[in-house]
Amino acid sequence: MYLHGTSKINDKGHLEIGGKDVTELAAEFGTPLYIVDETLVRQRAREYVEAFKASGLKFQVAYASKAFCVMAMCALAEEENMSLDVVSDGELHTALKAGFPVERIHFHGNNKTPDEINMALDANIGCFVVDNFVELHLLNALAADKGKKVKILLRITPGVEAHTHDYISTGQQDSKFGFDLGNGSAYRAIVEGLKLDNVEILGVHSHIGSQIFEVEGFRMAVDKVAGFAVQIKEELGYTFQVINLGGGFGIRYTNEDKPLPVAEYVKAITDAIITNFTNAGYSLPEIWVEPGRSIVGDAGTTLYTVGTSKDIPGVRKYIAVDGGMTDNPRPALYESKYDAILANRANEPLEETVSVAGKCCESGDMLIWDLELPKVEKDDLLAVFCTGAYNYAMASNYNRIRRPAVVFVKDGQADLVVKRESFQDIVGNDVIPARLQKAAVGK
Incomplete structure (x- = not known):
């Protein structure tokens, strides 16, 4: 088991990130949940800045916001003396709303x-x-x-x-x-x-x-x-x-x-x-x-709750989680590989090999193939590592699934930086034409 940054297994056998027990984060914020190790993000940023300082050259380290662009991340990048790379009006608007210094923005x-x-x-x-x-x-x-x-x-x-x-x-x-x-x-x-x-x-x-x-x-x-x-x-x-x-x-x-x-x-x-x-x-x-990826990638962990399972004797056992390709499309798009553990039973011996399926109505909605875990039970918490880059950034509402919340954790404190989408968010931009409104009355 390889743990990044401030991640560790505490005396309860639970995964802990930034001094926060992830079982407590799940109880407070729900799952799926993106957890960002703020200390590790800052460490990575400082590694770049310090390495360039050692060279004696003039430099700018610009965070590639396409990896993970939210206002809190822009604010963190500013605090760490980074510039900012944006690639759309949405990313630019996010940076401006966060108050990022405009002279350090590259488009x-x-x-x-x-x-x-x-x-x-x-x-x-x-x-x-x-x-x-x-x-x-x-x-x-x-x-x-x-x-x-x-x-x-x-x-x-x-x-x-x-x-x-x-x-x-x-x-x-x-x-x-x-x-x-x-x-x-x-x-x-x-x-x-x-x-x-x-x-x-x-x-x-x-x-x-x-x-x-x-x-x-x-x-x-x-x-x-x-x-x-x-x-x-x-x-x-x-x-x-x-x-x-x-x-x-x-x-x-x-x-x-x-x-x-x-x-x-x-x-x-x-x-x-x-x-x-x-x-x-x-x-x-x-x-x-x-x-971009090297600043935030390994600082991110996605926490899921295990739901159903399907055991095909002599073939494979599937476990399904409450997220999937909507919050992490990279395995479906690129066959990307990830590591994961049972976050609530991290010290228990490995007993079975499972494949982790998402909940979307797609056979290709698979997060991890052939993962060794303890005997998996319903309502276990699965923590998938290194999801800080291109996961929230590429998340979608396929099947009208709401995008997860994002929390920054540091020194025992958890701060919500993106709220979980609401049902109103899902339909907020929908418009029913007048010719169809009669059919929608009372619905």
């Missing part, structure tokens, strides 16, 4: 609408990450309408792709994101951008993958981005102030995963930056990164 996305761009311009955010030629010219025109000049990074695809232990250096032109380095569109984007009056190019952005457990892919990306920066300086006389190397830093979901410490990722990146740019006689740029 991503491959298809920002005019309304989203205008909203960000009106808020005076710090930087747009421009993804394509259409956006480049649209942003310039909308900024001109408002009499503003905005700072931008151009997102480039450097020809490096990395996931988990694998990395490759090929064309990688088949991506919906960014200006391709290999076919010359990145160069043309710099040329066109420098001609525009209402944008200021700070530098470039690249992102090479997700759940990366090695550093070689990052080194390769730095090599290519640095080479491009030198080419731009030599041929166009323009010096990049900022290099953004994105995110993708891996976390441990199961025993199969072997992520590196944050400091190792950062040291590999900063050493490669210093070596490449110093050798080229190029002034050292400011470095930005965008961790």
Whole structure:
């Protein structure tokens, strides 16, 4: 059993997170319940900040809010001196409502609408990450309408792709994101951008993958981005102030995963930056990164109540919980793997192998296959680990199931940061046309 952060098994044999017994959290807030270990989130954020400070480079660590975007998380990111990466008007609105400093907000996305761009311009955010030629010219025109000049990074695809232990250096032109380095569109984007009056190019952005457990892919990306920066300086006389190397830093979901410490990722990146740019006689740029999963992923635990079960002799035993693909679609979408324990009987010996099913009307609504647990009983509490990233963010109301509550736990205190949805929330945006209202009378 591997426990993250402040998680431990207390003297009652119950899982405890942030000094709170999860059986008490279930009684107070109900299940399913997302539990976030605030201490671990802050620890991860500080690991990035401290590692970059050690490099001596100027830097920004921008939390990628797509991983988990609620107002409390934005407030926490501000307290930890992070910047914020948003990718939609909803994420931007959340950040603004939380009072996040606008100068530290970066707006991503491959298809920002005019309304989203205008909203960000009106808020005076710090930087747009421009993804394509259409956006480049649209942003310039909308900024001109408002009499503003905005700072931008151009997102480039450097020809490096990395996931988990694998990395490759090929064309990688088949991506919906960014200006391709290999076919010359990145160069043309710099040329066109420098001609525009209402944008200021700070530098470039690249992102090479997700759940990366090695550093070689990052080194390769730095090599290519640095080479491009030198080419731009030599041929166009323009010096990049900022290099953004994105995110993708891996976390441990199961025993199969072997992520590196944050400091190792950062040291590999900063050493490669210093070596490449110093050798080229190029002034050292400011470095930005965008961790999301590695900030919140292993700090999250989802707590469920076990309901029904189905034992097929010689085949499999299923247990069903009161959540599923509505609060964690990742197993159905990506075949993602998770670890879990019985949170109310954590010290008991393992006696059976079960597969954990959700309650949705889908045969594919499975959370975990072949999990070893003590003899499972109805009303047991199942704690699924490492659900802090992309779980609440991707949650849905399929089958009109209400999305769970979210609590932050720290030093024995539990704070509700997202309320459980109500039945009124479910129908709140529904409208019955007048021609159907007669049929709905009295219902």
